[in-house]
Amino acid sequence: MSTSNILQYESTIWATADLLRGSGIKESEWPSYMMPFFALVMIESRLVRMLDELKAEFGEEAWSGIEQQELIELIQDKGQGYNSYIFEQNQTLKDICQNDKSFDIDFEAYLHGFDSETRYLLGVDATEGEKYLDIKGVITKLKAKKVLLGYTKEWSSIDLKPFNNSEITTLEEHIKRRWADISAETAGEQYTPDDVIGLIAEIIAAKIEDSNRLLKIYDCSCGGGNLLFGVEDRIHERSERLTQTFGQDWNDPLYALAKIESRFRLDSKIEHGNTLTDDKFYNDEFDVVIANPPYGVSWKGYEKDIRNDKTQRFQHLPSISDGQLLFMQHLISKLNPNGMGVVVHNGSALFSGDAGSAESNIRKWMLDRDILEAVIQLPTDEFFNTGIYTYLWVLNQRKPVERKDRVMLINASEKFKPLKKSKGAKRKEIDPVSRLEIVETLAQFVDNDYARVFEKEFFYFNKQGIMLTNVDEQGKSFVSHLKEDKASLKLSPLKLENGERTLTEFTITAYDSERFGSLAAAYEQDIKPFVDSLDYKEQPLVVTTDKAMYWFDTDRETLIKEALGKREELGCGKIVVKTTLKKKTKTQPERIEITVELTPDYQKDYEIIPFHRDEVKNKAAIDTFMAKYITKPFEYLENVMGVELNFNKVFYKPEQLRDVAEILGEIAALDDELKELEDLIINL
Structure with a gap:
């Protein structure tokens, strides 16, 4: 049949x-x-x-x-x-x-x-x-x-x-897809389209060598088994290699369907349970791992078990709101020394998380291990429950020598045929010709118009922290007015004005007890909110001492000191007003103290700079970048290495702008139409 x-x-x-x-x-x-x-x-x-x-x-x-x-x-x-x-x-x-x-x-x-x-x-x-x-x-x-x-x-x-079994499995896949369309509870979790399964199987089959050795295939989130058994069936179509399938899932009905299916296959083991907390194949390693794990799904419900995991599977723990990179780490731990795999992820696995985050560190760990061979971007509108881009991560424990420390990005977003009739959100399919073309591109491992090969360090970057010292129009900072061991200049104010309110008491021991009831209440309800609202750049904040007046000139971006009718520009800086409620002591009563300081205007910033594997060259590249782009005085802070795989950066195509003459012609035509309409209205 x-x-x-x-x-x-x-x-x-x-x-x-x-x-x-x-x-x-x-x-x-x-x-x-x-x-x-x-x-x-x-x-x-x-x-x-x-x-x-x-x-x-x-x-x-x-x-x-x-x-x-x-x-x-x-x-x-x-x-x-x-x-x-x-x-x-x-x-x-x-x-x-x-x-x-x-x-x-x-x-x-x-x-x-x-x-x-x-x-x-x-x-x-x-x-x-x-x-x-x-x-x-x-x-x-x-x-x-x-x-x-x-x-x-x-x-x-x-x-x-x-x-036969394969035909019934195909029917089951199509029925489960329909279930996925209408069931929000399982949407996006249990069904991988047949054409994507075909592509995954082609990738795997292209790497499988003829052998009498049993090929062990594993899916850690197998759902009803459509991906696991679909890949096995397609491998059998292309190879005489004996296979053994292993799968685990904790969705009750889908596990039951996969378990039932497994009994009618030559050698298959399906287990029930949460793979991330209860790995039923704890002692097993596999030749092939495949999965379309849930993405955007929180692991908060079993956070304690994950954090206390003793298997050493998880090198880093990603954001609790999305556990897909937990599955990735688990799958890598299940590969035997010659194993390979293909895993489906959404885009966040490529770039979510800043440098130093768990997500970035997981990507770095994978590249450091040199287990990632390629990432393939699939078309949008390819899955039944979502129109987003999805990606195949191709893992290989035994990369050929010429592929060592190299990763291929394949932009297969245009490799599809539109469906005559949409199936849920699925409007496209990766047709057989496109599948073979993608597999051949991966096999060739050379650049073409939709694929590029990179040294793995291309995906690394320096997130270099710096402390900038802001300066005024003259290039001056208030730091030049500080003594060597001082971070600020403390003032002894007599009056503080912001155009709306004036303070003249800077050690307050009594404050409208009838209105506030206590000094602590006055502090919380009036003094502290007022001081917190002061903004020396946004308001005409003036500090008066017994010797001078100080304020910030926003036009010149400098602190001004005025004494005896003379104004002096002190350089770019800040006016910092602080308030504290002091408890009663043996020598002093309960009081509110208000202090004012002048400080340099420091600003912490980060620069993203390409990475070089050679430490000396990397430092030189950072210094060259700073000399070219940073004009203010600065000090180096921490440098954190990050990793992301950015398809948009690699395959970006700027929009083709229209010819100016063409646009002007259209404007002129519209003007003529408007004039004709005006003439019609006038002549009515």
Whole structure:
């Protein structure tokens, strides 16, 4: 059978939701009603097919002589599940639905006829907290709506027996995509489009060597398994390499679907749980890691476990609002010495976080380890729940010598074909020709019009801290008026004016007790707010002492001192007014003290400067940058190295400006039209 044939069932399966709609069940709840019945149909079709394959294997004559117990043992040895109704009574879901009078009893017996693991995954005997596909809860709700039999009949008419595992997986992917479209709870987390899976598989297949050694493939956030199993199937199409798949997810129904799927594959292990806090494959390493982990999702709910993690997976902890780089670090820790991987991320993984932040340090750690081979920018409108750019990070533990310490950026944002009909937010697909072109570009590892190769240090940068000393028009700073060991000049003010209010008492021991009740209340409600509001640059703030007056001239950006009718420019500086509430002591009463100081105008700043791996050259580059761009006196502060991968910087194309003559021509034409309109109005 072909994929196109099985996809004809997509509309048939989706039509089962019509009965849900008619029963008043909200569209956002449909996936929870459809998942368990879809699982039933998948399981039954595969079990029946397995039975037919066994009959064909034995031959009609030999098969007729098999005892019931021997049959049971044969089927159980397959490890794909068991159902006593199917194998012992030769009854299917469709048969059960024929008799509406005994349906409830038969359906209950049918469900309990499954092996214990299948019942567990379906949620047949679910207790609170162990629901997985929660078919028990769904049945209860459908009974209350009086549509259980009708709904089950709809599903029982879907026969997937003629299709193989890969074809059924493809159908499952398309159905789960529809679920993702309507379910906000799981949006963007469980479905990777088929064309993206194809690209990921092509990248991996191009690097896989023919070998008798088992290829171990791992997805740490496998959801329903569409990415994991989709990649495995495509590898089998291109290689005879034996594979073993491993996946983990903590979404109950999606885990159950992946677990059920895994039983019908040659060698697959799917586990339930939070990968970041409970790695079920703690002692395993893998040849290939793949994932489309959730992004923009907080890890606050399990912050304590992450911070106390003892596995040494997490070199740095990113912002608690987005855990996608936790998954990246986990995946790298799972690679064997020759392993490789492809991981889907959004743009924030490329550039979020300043130099010195955890995000920047994670990127630096990856480049320092030389594990990153390439980053591929995919088109917008490629995923079903978002229109943003997404990126494939290609990891390689065994980069060829010519790729050591080098990283390729591939701008594949234009490598697509528009869909004839949108699927949710998905309006584009990376067609097979584009996929092969991208893979070939990665294989060549040379620059072309949409890809560039860089030494890894290209992505590093210096965030150089400096302390600037601001100066006035004459290039002078108040620092020249300070004694060598002094940071400021303290004044003894007699009066402080800001054009609205005047203070003449600078040690206040009593202050309108009737109005404020206490000195502390006066401090909090009046004096402190007033002093905090003073701005020597925004207000005409004048400080008067017994010898001079001081203020800041905003036009000349300098402090002015006026004494005996003479004005002196002191250089650029600040007037700092502070207020303090002092507690009562043995010698002094409770009081408010107001102080005034003149200080130089210092300003902390940061400059972003390209990085050089050679320490001497890096220092020289910083000095050259400062000499060229910084004109004020400054002192070096800390230098922090940052890392970001900026596609816009590399592939920026300035907008083509229109010809001036063309624009002027359009303006002239508009003027002529306006004149004609004016003439019409005047002549009315």
